[in-house]
Amino acid sequence: MSEINEIVDAEMEGLIADLKTLIRQPSISAKNYGLVECANLVAKIMRKAGINSEVLYLDDKSIPPIVYGELKSKSNSNKTILFYNHYDVQPEEPLELWENDPFSGKVEGNYVFGRGSADDKGELITRIKAVEYCLKKTGDVPCNVKFLVEGEEEVGSVHIEQYFNRYSNRLSCDGVIWEFGYVDAKDRPIISLGMKGLLYVELIAKGPVRDAHSSLAVLIENPAWRLIYALSTMRDQTGKILIKDWYKGVRPFTEQELSVIASEPFDVEEFKEEYGVSKFVADAKGTDIKKALVGMPTCNVAGFNSGYIGEGAKTVLPSQAVVKIDFRLVPGMVPEKQLERLNNHLSEHGFSDIEVKLIHGEAAARTAISDPFVRQVEQAAKETFGSAIISVSSAGTGPMYSFAKVLKAPCISIGSTYMFARIHSPNEFARIDLLNKTTKCIVRVMERFAS
Ligand SMILES: [Zn+2]
Known part of the structure; x- marks a missing residue:
């Protein structure tokens, strides 16, 4: 050797x-x-x-x-x-x-x-x-x-x-x-x-057929706001996903997994310094931080695109808004099933006008x-x-x-x-x-x- x-x-x-x-x-x-x-x-x-x-x-x-x-x-x-x-x-x-x-x-x-x-x-x-x-x-x-x-x-x-x-x-x-x-x-x-597994989707909200003068915001619904309203029904500020049955079927940690998680080192201060953050989602501490990394599903906004983001001001009401979302999945979650739950959630909350485009799905192992x-x-x-x-x-x-x-x-x-x-x-x-x-x-x- x-x-x-x-x-x-x-x-x-x-x-x-x-x-x-x-x-x-x-x-x-x-x-x-x-x-x-x-x-x-x-x-x-x-x-x-x-x-x-x-x-x-x-x-x-x-x-x-x-x-x-x-x-x-x-x-x-x-x-x-x-x-x-x-x-x-x-x-x-x-x-x-x-x-x-x-x-x-x-x-x-x-x-x-x-x-x-x-x-x-x-x-x-x-x-x-x-x-x-x-x-x-x-x-x-x-x-x-x-x-x-x-x-x-x-x-x-x-x-x-x-x-x-x-x-x-x-x-x-x-x-x-x-x-x-x-x-x-x-x-x-x-x-x-x-x-972890992944469900990656794009949500698309449509407004007027073309970008409009923003004075018309009194009459015409802005698709960016549509998406923001929809997004806010999907996840709370502690990171919990509010879509019905989202966590149903999630396989809980085994005893052996829990003891390994407890013994895994994790340097909180070093991590926070590396990313320049002062606290974690839901103010997670101790073993909860490690449990989250290993086995917590997420709903993450990966990108949001709408309207004008160039220099200075442009008073515009955009015709479209798109958000890319990645959901991390854990063992027991089936991507197709989670997609169905997302679709049901949107229509039950009055957002059936928002188009859901599947980009990718794969299960955890x-x-x-x-x-x-x-x-x-x-x-x-x-x-x-x-x-x-x-x-x-x-x-x-x-x-x-x-x-x-x-x-x-x-x-x-x-x-x-x-x-x-x-x-x-x-x-x-x-x-x-x-x-x-x-x-x-x-x-x-x-x-x-x-x-
Ligand atoms: Zn890579």
């Missing part, structure tokens, strides 16, 4: 060079920009590492491809680990807030900057390199290895189920390492066992704390980082439900992303020390998993 550590240390420049190459290929799924180019690049980097790789498509070639990688172990291990990652990134805007070109991959001291440096190209590179260095040092990998690298994660993994259906025989595995994992401010990796894979990953993380934190669920969303349903394998998050690495924001970065440690950790995960 120490031999692997040595080679990881010795080869860090190669790791960073490949990460830079990936960052320099923009791959923005929201704009359908650079995706095929990036998929081919990932396949090339995998092949260079000694992993058999292919770029796979669905019948509709306009859908971004997945990169599939595979390497069989020559040892007796018949266990297969699957690394799930994505090569797409979030849009780089707002451009003016970046200190460097978002796609430069600029290295400064311990940091690699750029869109995707952490999410998810940094994570992907640690896994490819873990396999490459095992091969280099021992001529083999401890267990069978598969890679599934998709190109639509940042837009909700819309076709992942279709890929599962089409290529299910290739993707079978015994355990999944999820696409990302956070490391906290004390350098402790957070091993997360679940993901959690791996059981008692699964042996959890212990193996925890051991590997402790050996590399000195300590590790188990988290019942990430507060974020990913297609874990589809994986668990189709592959019937436990899914676990462990990775290299510093928790304040500004992912999805300007000046996103990856920390080189964490890329190094995580590569070593992934090698140990494969070893533990094989034994």
Whole structure:
């Protein structure tokens, strides 16, 4: 094992060079920009590492491809680990807030900057390199290895189920390492066992057929106000969602989950300082903060667009108002059912004129704390980082439900992303020390998993 550590240390420049190459290929799924180019690049980097790789498509070639990688172990291990990652990134805007070109991959001291440096190209590179260095040092990998690298994660993994259906025989595995994992401010990796679900909708209110002079506000209903009235019936100021039966069917925490949540560290002051907030929703304190992150559904206004927001004054009554809302869901909530409840709520409250457009829905998933894979990953993380934190669920969303349903394998998050690495924001970065440690950790995960 120490031999692997040595080679990881010795080869860090190669790791960073490949990460830079990936960052320099923009791959923005929201704009359908650079995706095929990036998929081919990932396949090339995998092949260079000694992993058999292919770029796979669905019948509709306009859908971004997945990169599939595979390497069989020559040892007796018949266990297969699957690394799930994505090569797409979030849009780089707002451009003016970046200190460097978002796609430069600029290295400064311990940091690699750029869109995707952490999410998810940094994570992907640690896994490819873990396999490459095992091969280099021992001529083999401890267990069978598969890679599934998709190109639509940042837009909700819309076709992942279709890929599962089409290529299910290739993707079978015994355990999944999820696409990302956070490391906290004390350098402790957070091993997360679940993901929240998501219902993303757009509500559209229509006013006059064209923008009107705002003097007519005495007669013509303003669509922005329509939306504001509707929104205020959906959630109270404590964050509670007021839609009828919204929480019906939510699976309560198990005893084991509650005890893990209670033991999870959370530095309230550090968190508040990082985000510049003085208090939390509903003035949450203590364990309630952690319970909220792990298992509380949300109704969040992600964007609101109406009227004039340019410089100075324009007295206008807009013809349309649009709000984008994301609802985080927890285990037991079915996206389709929640959408129906939202529609019922609006019509029962007199807002049937507001159009509801579904953007995306996916259910939540959690791996059981008692699964042996959890212990193996925890051991590997402790050996590399000195300590590790188990988290019942990430507060974020990913297609874990589809994986668990189709592959019937436990899914676990462990990775290299510093928790304040500004992912999805300007000046996103990856920390080189964490890329190094995580590569070593992934090698140990494969070893533990094989034994
Ligand atoms: Zn992301």
